[in-house]
Amino acid sequence: MRVALVQMNSKDEKAENLEKGEMLIAQAAAWGSDLVVLPELWTYLGPTKRHAEVAEPIPGETTEFLARLASRYGFWLVGGSILETVEGNERVHNTSVVLNPDGELVARYRKVHLFDVEVEGTTYQESATMAPGEEVVVASLAGVPVGLSLCYDLRFPELYRRLAGWGARLITVPAAFTMETGRDHWEILVRARAIENQVYVLAAAQCGSHPPGHACYGNSMIVDPWGTVVSRAGYREGVVVADIDLGHAERIRKTLPALAHRRGDLFTF
Numbered sequence: 001m002r003v004a005l006v007q008m009n010s011k012d013e014k015a016e017n018l019e020k021g022e023m024l025i026a027q028a029a030a031w032g033s034d035l036v037v038l039p040e041l042w043t044y045l046g047p048t049k050r051h052a053e054v055a056e057p058i059p060g061e062t063t064e065f066l067a068r069l070a071s072r073y074g075f076w077l078v079g080g081s082i083l084e085t086v087e088g089n090e091r092v093h094n095t096s097v098v099l100n101p102d103g104e105l106v107a108r109y110r111k112v113h114l115f116d117v118e119v120e121g122t123t124y125q126e127s128a129t130m131a132p133g134e135e136v137v138v139a140s141l142a143g144v145p146v147g148l149s150l151c152y153d154l155r156f157p158e159l160y161r162r163l164a165g166w167g168a169r170l171i172t173v174p175a176a177f178t179m180e181t182g183r184d185h186w187e188i189l190v191r192a193r194a195i196e197n198q199v200y201v202l203a204a205a206q207c208g209s210h211p212p213g214h215a216c217y218g219n220s221m222i223v224d225p226w227g228t229v230v231s232r233a234g235y236r237e238g239v240v241v242a243d244i245d246l247g248h249a250e251r252i253r254k255t256l257p258a259l260a261h262r263r264g265d266l267f268t269f
Contacts, residue, residue, distance in 0.1 A: 001144070003035045003170075003200075004028035004241045006080075007220040007233045009208035010039070012046025014054055018065060024239055029073035031241045035141060037204040038080030039220070040151050040174040041094065046211045051129040055083035055092040063097055063105055071103030076141045080174040080204065081111065081150055083130075091131040096148050096174055098139050107139035109148035113156055119180045122214070126152075138166045144246065147199070151175035154189040157196065164197035164259065169246055171199050176206040182217020187229070195227040198253050200244050207235050225249040 006024045010017045021042055028036045043062055044054045056062060062082050070077040077099045084095040094114075098107040110133025114126040136159065137148045147163030149171060163171055171193065177186050186205075194201040200223065207218025220233040222242045231242040253259060 001034045001246070002032055002241060002243050003037070003202055003222060004031060004033035004239050005202060005204040005220040005222060005231075005233070006036065006038045006042075006239055007205055007207055007218055007237055008039050008042050009216075009237050010042050010045040010206060010210065012044060012050065012211045014044050017043050017045075018062070020237070022069065024237065025069050025073070025077075028239045028241070029075065031239070033075050033241060035076045035078070035202075037078040037172050037202050038174060039204045039206045040081045040176040041083070041206070042080040042174075043082050045176060045206060048125075048129045051083055051092050052085070052090075055085040057086075058082075058084050058095060058097060058108060059105055063099070066097070067099050067103035067105065070099040070101060074101045076100060078146075078148070078172045078174065084110070086131075089131055091129055093133060094126070094130050094150060095133075096150055096172070098141065098146075098148070100141075107137055107148065109133065109137040109150070110135070111150040111153065112136075112159070113152045115152040119178060122180070124178075136162050136166070138163055138168050141170075145169055147171040149173050151177060154193060157193065160193045160197050164199055168197075169199055169249055170244075171197070171201050173201060173203040175203060177217045179215040179217050182219065186217055186219060187221070190221055191223050191227045191229070194223040194225055196258075198225040198249060198256075198259060200224055200249065205233070207233070207237065225252045
């Protein structure tokens with residue numbers, strides 16, 4: 001299976017982000033990708049005061065846009081995440097969607113862990129405008145179980161163990177990791193989640209500065225179940241591609257059966 005990660009420097013102009021996203025998705029298609037993953041909040045990365053304004057229902061304009069691209073190129077598409085409006089809820093959801101090669105919306109995941117932290121004097125308060133999701137999601141992509149997660153979720157290993165316990169062989173992590181935390185924690189966390197669950201982790205990231213004076217770390221990466229970084233981006237927009245071998249994951253699980261050795265009588269998924 002050939003997978004591609006799209007790395008973007010999204011800002012606060014939705015139309016420009018859509019245009020750029022379409023160009024990068026076309027680039028991923030040119031590499032013959034079977035699965036393409038976009039970063040978190042790729043249609044809008046800007047001041048939170050506009051979240052309600054730019055949010056949209058799912059299905060909606062952006063998912064229809066992604067559906068056309070998935071069907072045009074004939075690949076599976078994890079549409080990073082977008083801001084989803086839900087009737088009756090004042091706050092929006094940060095939602096990842098999956099579309100099949102026919103352009104059908106087959107799964108959605110609403111981010112369950114919200115980034116409410118202070119880092120080096122900068123405060124982030126996602127819960128001010130976002131509501132947390134309540135479901136863990138494993139989707140079937142061409143018969144391959146794929147776990148869905150988003151950004152800050154990386155810090156909660158119990159989510160990834162649940163995804164692995166439910167059969168995930170790949171886990172996607174669209175992200176907008178901050179520059180401050182990314183340089184110290186991003187690679188460590190991505191590789192750890194791959195190693196401990198013996199899965200491929202596909203982490204598509206935002207890079208560069210965006211309003212209101214924040215910056216994202218970039219370094220999108222494809223990591224195999226041994227923890228090896230198979231492919232990696234730097235700090236610029238672009239696409240990274242790798243061929244992944246699910247048989248490799250099964251061989252690792254057979255020769256180092258850590259998941260089978262887990263004490264289910266003491267710990268639950």
